[in-house]
Amino acid sequence: MATDAKADTLKRLSYIEGHLSGIRRMLEEDKYCVDILKQTYAVRRAIEKMESILLEGHLHTCVVEGIKDGREDQVVGELTELYLLANR
16 A cells, blocks of 8 residues: 555544544434434445445556466455455
8 A cells, every 4th residue: 555545544534533423422322313323424424435446446456466476366355355345
């Protein structure tokens, strides 16, 4: 993974972790359900963005290297598995 993508991913992960802690506090303090749900949706979007960054990096590095190394079937299998996981 490229250094800048790794840094961005780690930054986003820290944000997500902090956000989840905030949601836990909201639940413990019996905050309004709609307010909690808004925060969970924000976390979901942050995770989706982080996944997008990871996938883009994977496509530009690992996939290209795998094809160059003659591992096309393995690469396609992994991408198919990711696709199926994302669409469940």
